[in-house]
Amino acid sequence: MIEVRNLTKQYGSKKAVDNISFTVNDGEILGFLGPNGAGKSTTMNMLTGYISSTSGEALINGINILDEPMKAKKEIGYLPEIPPLYLDMTVKEYLNFVYELKKCSLPRKAHLEDVCGLVKITDVYDRVIRNLSKGYKQRVGLASALIGNPPILILDEPTVGLDPKQIIEIRTLIKKLGKKHTVILSSHILSEIQAVCDRVIIINKGKIAADDTTENLTENITADSRLIMRIDGNREEILKLIKTVPGVISVNGDMEREPGIYDYEIEVKEGCDIRRELFKRIVARNWVILGMKKDEMSLEDIFLKITMGSDVKISVKKSDEKAEKSDIVDEADSAGPEKAEETAEAPAENEETKKEEEE
Amino acid sequence: MGAIFKREMKAYFTSPIAYIFITAFFLYTGNYFVNINMAYGSTDTTYIFTSVFTIMMILIPLMTMRLFSEEKKQRTDQGLLTAPVSLGGIVAGKFFAALCVFLCAISVYIPILVVLHTLAGTLEWATIFGTITALILLGASFISIGIFVSSLTESQIVAAIVSFVIIMFFYMLDLLAGNVSNEFLSSIMKGLAFYTRYTEFASGIFNIGSIVYFLSAIFIFNFLTVRVLEKRRWAD
Numbered sequence: 001m002i003e004v005r006n007l008t009k010q011y012g013s014k015k016a017v018d019n020i021s022f023t024v025n026d027g028e029i030l031g032f033l034g035p036n037g038a039g040k041s042t043t044m045n046m047l048t049g050y051i052s053s054t055s056g057e058a059l060i061n062g063i064n065i066l067d068e069p070m071k072a073k074k075e076i077g078y079l080p081e082i083p084p085l086y087l088d089m090t091v092k093e094y095l096n097f098v099y100e101l102k103k104c105s106l107p108r109k110a111h112l113e114d115v116c117g118l119v120k121i122t123d124v125y126d127r128v129i130r131n132l133s134k135g136y137k138q139r140v141g142l143a144s145a146l147i148g149n150p151p152i153l154i155l156d157e158p159t160v161g162l163d164p165k166q167i168i169e170i171r172t173l174i175k176k177l178g179k180k181h182t183v184i185l186s187s188h189i190l191s192e193i194q195a196v197c198d199r200v201i202i203i204n205k206g207k208i209a210a211d212d213t214t215e216n217l218t219e220n221i222t223a224d225s226r227l228i229m230r231i232d233g234n235r236e237e238i239l240k241l242i243k244t245v246p247g248v249i250s251v252n253g254d255m256e257r258e259p260g261i262y263d264y265e266i267e268v269k270e271g272c273d274i275r276r277e278l279f280k281r282i283v284a285r286n287w288v289i290l291g292m293k294k295d296e297m298s299l300e301d302i303f304l305k306i307t308m309g310s311d312v313k314i315s316v317k318k319s320d321e322k323a324e325k326s327d328i329v330d331e332a333d334s335a336g337p338e339k340a341e342e343t344a345e346a347p348a349e350n351e352e353t354k355k356e357e358e359e
Numbered sequence: 360m361g362a363i364f365k366r367e368m369k370a371y372f373t374s375p376i377a378y379i380f381i382t383a384f385f386l387y388t389g390n391y392f393v394n395i396n397m398a399y400g401s402t403d404t405t406y407i408f409t410s411v412f413t414i415m416m417i418l419i420p421l422m423t424m425r426l427f428s429e430e431k432k433q434r435t436d437q438g439l440l441t442a443p444v445s446l447g448g449i450v451a452g453k454f455f456a457a458l459c460v461f462l463c464a465i466s467v468y469i470p471i472l473v474v475l476h477t478l479a480g481t482l483e484w485a486t487i488f489g490t491i492t493a494l495i496l497l498g499a500s501f502i503s504i505g506i507f508v509s510s511l512t513e514s515q516i517v518a519a520i521v522s523f524v525i526i527m528f529f530y531m532l533d534l535l536a537g538n539v540s541n542e543f544l545s546s547i548m549k550g551l552a553f554y555t556r557y558t559e560f561a562s563g564i565f566n567i568g569s570i571v572y573f574l575s576a577i578f579i580f581n582f583l584t585v586r587v588l589e590k591r592r593w594a595d
Contacts, residue, residue: 048441052593073443084438088370100362101442144438 001026002047002152002182006056009042016042018206019056024199026151029178031197031214032186039206040186041081044156047184048078060152074102077150077181081157083141087130091121091140094129098144106149118173119143134161142170146177153183159192171196227266227275227294233287235262241281247272261290360444363452367426368459377460380422384464387414392471402479407471408490408561412554415501416530420522422460423505424515426453427584432513440592446585454499454506454581461498465491486563493560496573497553501526503580510587529553 002024009017017039024030032040045051047058049065049072058065063072086094095112104111116122119139124132129140138161145153158174159167174196177183187193193200194214202210210217231238235253242251247269255263268274275292282289371377391407430436439449468491476482504525509518533552539545549555556569 045437050437050441050592070443070445073441076441078437078441080434080437080441082434082437084433084435086366086370086435087433088373089366093366093369097362097366098438098442100365101439101444103443 001059001061002184003059003062004043004047004056005059007043007046007053007058008055009039009046009051010054015206017046017053020203020206020208021056022201022208022211024182024184026182027179028199029174029183029185029197031193031200032184032203033188033190033193033200034186034203034209036188038203040203041156042206043203044078044080044154044184044186048076048154049073050078050080074148075150075152077145077148077153079141079145079153079155079158081160083137083144085129085137085140085144088128090128091116091125091132091143094140095143095147098147102148104148111147111149115143115146118146120169135163135166138162139166139170142173151181153177153181155183155185157187158185159187159189167192227268227278227292229264229266229278229289230257230261230291231264231282231287231289232261233282233285237285238262238264238282238287241285242266242278245274245278245281247274258290263291360448360452360455363439363444363449364456367453367456370425371422371456371460376422376425377463380418380460381464383418384411384414385467387411388467388471396471396475402475402482404472404475404482404487404490405561407468408494409558411465411494412497412530412557415498416523416526419457419461419498419501420505420508420519420526423457423502423522424509424519426457426506427510427588428512428515428518440588446588449588450506450581450584454502457502457506458495458499461502462495465494465498483563485565486561489563489565490560493557493569493573496570496577497557500553500573500576500580503577503584507580507584507587510584526553 004023005021006019007017007021008015008019020039020043022030032043034040042051046053047060047065049069052066060072060075063075065072086097089097095115096108099108099112113122116125119142121136121139121143124136124140129137132140138158142155142158145155155174159170162170171192174183174185178196178198185193185197197214199213200210200217201208239251239253242248242253242264249267249269251264251266253262253264255265257263266274266278279289279292388407388411391410395401395406396403427436430439440446472482472487501522505518505522508522508525509515512518512521529551530553532548533555536545536548536552539548550572556566556572559566559569
């Protein structure tokens with residue numbers, strides 16, 4: 001368990017971390033999210049005893065990191081942003097060095113083999129670290145954090161520099177580790193946090209901007225619900241049909257996803273679940289539903305909303321992106337750009353309708 | 360400490376540093392041995408022991424420059440400082456590794472002394488052991504200075520040059536003292552000079568005060584290194 005109380009780190013007049021408090025329970029995977037320079041790494045460095053805090057305290061399994069650093073550090077496996085690897089050593093030498101450095105008492109050979117197997121570096125075990133790819137270096141760093149089976153793992157951007165396949169592997173591994181260990185993970189890859197973590201803390205400018213479970217965070221911020229459906233059938237008639245379903249506020253069907261098949265964005269009154277009704281009506285008309293999903297705000301939207309909420313420029317740019325993707329609800333934007341978007345879409349729709357009519 | 364000592368030893372001996380250091384030492388001392396002892400048939404060991412001061416001044420900073428500056432540059436210090444090891448243990452590990460390489464280098468005296476002993480039949484062993492003790496302590500002092508400077512910078516070159524300048528300064532104190540008219544100041548300067556203290560041993564004077572002086576220098580500079588590492592954590 002990690003308890004952080006009023007932790008502050010001041011560099012000159014700048015507060016890199018400003019009075020943050022949180023608790024991470026045993027077996028929890030906590031995600032640390034924040035823009036660059038928000039204080040993620042500084043917080044992690046304070047938790048691991050690399051730097052001291054200006055005020056406040058951090059308790060690692062009840063041990064204060066500043067009072068009893070040796071004892072507290074034994075509880076932690078830390079992977080810093082840049083893995084602390086000695087480039088002139090082989091993986092084998094390095095892991096043995098870490099094993100001795102951490103004064104491990106586990107059976108050496110079996111333990112090192114276990115760790116290497118977990119992060120899949122057995123095939124480079126005898127190679128010099130200097131010659132390894134970034135992905136392998138990252139994994140060797142992760143292996144060194146795992147040595148000694150510390151109950152707490154603190155991982156600072158663990159998937160940086162990995163290829164997509166490796167990223168998935170490492171995520172799965174972290175999830176697996178989260179069953180036995182308490183994990184704090186920082187990342188700027190939002191989908192990663194969403195995929196791996198039970199709980200998210202969003203840090204902005206040294207302060208905690210949000211602290212909640214991933215689902216709650218997503219749910220709370222998405223007030224209105226929106227449904228996205230892909231239906232094979234006559235577009236005009238489908239639009240008409242959907243509009244007749246009680247609870248539908250508006251429907252938008254100008255996204256041709258497959259030849260002749262459109263995606264329909266249906267805005268629904270809050271608290272209304274029209275999915276069953278809609279399904280029955282569509283099937284009754286012999287149309288085929290190819291997809292249906294509730295559109296939830298992604299963590300990315302929440303993140304941007306929390307960290308840059310007032311920044312109009314960014315929200316405008318974001319709504320442009322949304323117009324392209326058009327499958328994510330954008331609650332973060334002010335009404336202005338959204339309206340502009342709607343009006344811009346309207347003529348386009350009309351033109352399309354005309355074209356179709358001509359055909 | 361053990362892990363760090365082992366890793367530094369490995370680093371010294373898997374890279375060319377230790378070999379170059381030891382070879383240079385052997386060549387330098389061997390040269391004096393051949394050209395003075397062998398050429399003139401002398402069993403006087405004073406010269407082969409005192410001449411070594413110069414090459415130590417140049418080579419030891421080159422040997423220690425890497426120890427902390429490289430860690431800082433490669434960010435590997437983060438691994439050390441977040442591991443359950445004390446700062447003193449980290450410094451001690453590096454200090455003893457460098458000292459070991461230095462001991463390997465001065466093992467050059469073993470064959471030299473064996474040869475001289477067989478040729479001359481007898482040697483002034485008391486003086487020789489006194490000198491070797493002083494030599495080891497002198498080397499250890501230089502190493503502590505080198506490690507201390509290395510902990511202050513990320514650049515190996517800067518570490519080497521600054522360590523050299525500091526050691527040079529302690530060496531020159533002796534010469535500078537001659538130009539100082541104030542007797543009190545001059546005596547302090549002479550007291551701090553490495554060279555005089557060391558050469559005394561070679562000429563057969565075993566000065567306990569000098570032993571204490573070298574030990575203090577080793578302790579102070581290693582202590583300062585620990586403080587530097589500690590201070591960095593508290594930086595604000």
